[in-house]
Amino acid sequence: MKTLPSLFLTCGLCIAAAAPVAASPISALERGRYVCETPGDAAGPAGRHEPDKDFRIxxxxxxxxxxxxxxxxxxxxxxxxxxxxxxGETYETQRSNRFLRQLDNEGRATRLRCIYHGR
Known part of the structure; x- marks a missing residue:
């Protein structure tokens, strides 16, 4: 009879080991407005606003x-x-949860960045 409880214990451990684990925790972005821009240059503003890319969370x-x-x-x-x-658009948080960088189809950072500007 001692083998039956140990069999259940072994099966339970196997099931626990096989259970899927999320690669990263699911979370949410800060609610509010995100303003998107591409980098400027030394002769002009630090960023060029891309209003068609702005969004609100x-x-x-x-x-x-x-x-x-x-x-x-x-x-x-x-x-x-x-x-x-x-x-299909993909972004990655940079520096803080309030700074997003758009990624291309290969997962590389593009020039577009979106910055949290409050509610």
């Missing part, structure tokens, strides 16, 4: 922009717009 992993609204998923440092007009 709402509650429940939702965003809204001039083109419409949708949802996003944030896991660790990555932010992926999963529905709406920005579907």
């Amino acid at each position: 709402l509650g429940a992993s939702r965003y809204v922009s001039d083109e419409g609204s949708g949802t996003y998923l944030r896991t660790g440092k990555k932010v992926i717009f999963t529905s709406g007009p920005r579907r």
